[in-house]
Amino acid sequence: MFTLRWTAMCPISGFFQSLIVIVTLLLVCHAVLVKSMMNISFKPSDVTVYMYDTITVEYNATSEVGDTTECLLYSEDTHIAYMEKEYWIRNLESGSFNITGNFLGQTVISCKDPTTNIKVTNDNVAVKCLRKQRLVDRIFTASTATLVAIIYINFGCVVQWTEVRQLIKTPIGPGIGIFGQFVTMPLITYGLGLLLFPDNPEMRLGMFFTGVSPAGGASNIWTAILEGNIELSILMTTISTIAAFGFMPMWLFTLGKTIFRDADLEMPYAHITSFVFALLVPLGIGYLINRYLKKTGAFMGRILKGFSSLLILFIIIFAIVTNLYLFELFSWRIVVAGMGVPWLGYFLGYILAKIFKQPQENALAIAIETGIQNTGIAIYLLRFTLEPLHADLTTVIPVAVAIMTPFPLTAIYIYQKIRQRWWPYKKSDEVDLCKRESTSSKNYRHSHARQDSAVACLS
Structure with missing residues (x-):
């Protein structure tokens, strides 16, 4: 009787064990992802720039990871706005960068890992590009x-x-x-x-x-x-x-x-x-x-x-x-x-x-x-x-x-x-028509x- 009961419970026990392992892995991955995210404050965080003009944005980066943490700024749509050179942001660092308007529209400036191209921060700069009256x-x-x-x-x-x-x-x-x-x-x-x-x-x-x-x-x-x-x-x-x-x-x-x-x-x-x-x-x-x-x-x-x-x-x-x-x-x-x-x-x-x-x-x-x-x-x-x-x-x-x-x-x-x-x-037809x-x-x-x-x- 004991043997039969153990055999019947084994599949259920195995299912719960697998479920516990999956949940644990997800929690660990989430914790690692959260810890790897940098906190970057942009000033201003919403900018309006005219086509072909340039505007400067300041930033301040903080992170719980080591001092070697760094990321690369990028524009999600370079056709609308772009940065003329690469800007690297490192942990516990402050600085500024320039955004140049290119064409009408909206885009976002954010930060990504240069090796994996994965976004490493939830902070970004919302950019609107407008046209000047000429x-x-x-x-x-x-x-x-x-x-x-x-x-x-x-x-x-x-x-x-x-x-x-x-x-x-x-x-x-x-x-x-x-x-x-x-x-x-x-x-x-x-x-x-x-x-x-x-x-x-x-x-x-x-x-x-x-x-x-x-x-x-x-x-x-x-x-x-x-x-x-x-x-x-x-x-x-x-x-x-x-x-x-x-x-x-x-x-x-x-x-x-x-x-x-x-x-x-x-x-x-x-x-x-x-x-x-x-x-x-x-x-x-x-x-x-x-x-x-x-x-x-x-x-x-x-x-x-x-x-x-x-x-x-x-x-x-x-x-x-x-x-x-x-x-x-x-x-x-x-x-x-x-x-x-x-x-x-x-x-x-x-x-x-x-x-x-x-x-x-x-x-x-x-x-x-x-x-x-x-x-x-x-x-x-x-x-x-x-x-x-x-x-x-x-x-x-x-x-x-x-x-x-x-x-x-x-x-x-x-x-x-x-x-x-x-x-x-014919001229005669025109006269008749009139x-x-x-x-x-x-x-x-x-x-x-x-x-x-x-x-x-x-x-």
Whole structure:
């Protein structure tokens, strides 16, 4: 009986013995690991450094192990911040080291064993690398604002204000544009953000802020270049900018809360107000020039297309040159996001216009107005809402959108030029077309209205 009982208990006893041995080994390893960890106090432990600048951090090391204990400082991401030389920290030693910022982002400076590459301390330095505001950024902003003001004076010389009043009386076109701008685009950008950046709320925020922004002033320029209804385009841009006072807070405080629930957002009403005045004042100046200085107005109308093309080219090239650093953040998802926002806007805006049986020049203006977002306001909102580091990182989305926006429109422009060169309309067909448009009351330019030779230039 005794023998049987001993035999039955042996497996259980062996199991408990093995368990005791394993636990003992774990405790010993933990004790050795804890004793081997150095205590290093960094001052400061959180630093902010600008790209290509250097900052100094002091340290004080203590350890319960012998005096020979040493470790090597390292950066977890040298692309963001690095140390120009190797820094060794030894037990019971004080000193300092330099950290140089390299690119936007966050990283950690810590200490490791040089032979095993194992981290030997729980203490570290949290590093944020930011971008400085440069003189070229201010020059770009000022020059772009000046050129856009001049182009809007040209628009004021071109616009047939009687047609604007007619469009207000029958607001089907502007209504389609507002629906596309403030219903379709926010939903598109929200959905694309979830699809492309499910684990990156900052990029989703950049997309959503772009989608809820009003139409961009470039829509009027492209409408003029592609021979759309410029009166309808300017009216929609003006209405869209004013409507942004209500629609932007509505979207940001409803659907936007699902992207970040704890953000304390404030609407930049002063910025949007200044944008409205920046749009309306040059238009008013152009109207006065066209009314009282007809020769000057006619000249400004004649140079509208060429000046608009140069402005678009200037903005694209200058924007790319001044924001070259953002291309390091580009990935295939950001490229797809940059294409998806405006290109889907063009397509859906055009489809909506055709569903409501709008003429071709109206459909073109509505499509352009829907697809082109005011990325400047999106960037401003991101910088106003987020801390500098996250603001710089998230602005890659509106910059990508701005870069990808012109490609389909440029393709249409090239197609139009090729068609005009190789398959031109006959003069008699043009006359008949003008007669049909005038009799059907769908001609928004009136080839013989007033003395605006600029309108003939756009026709």
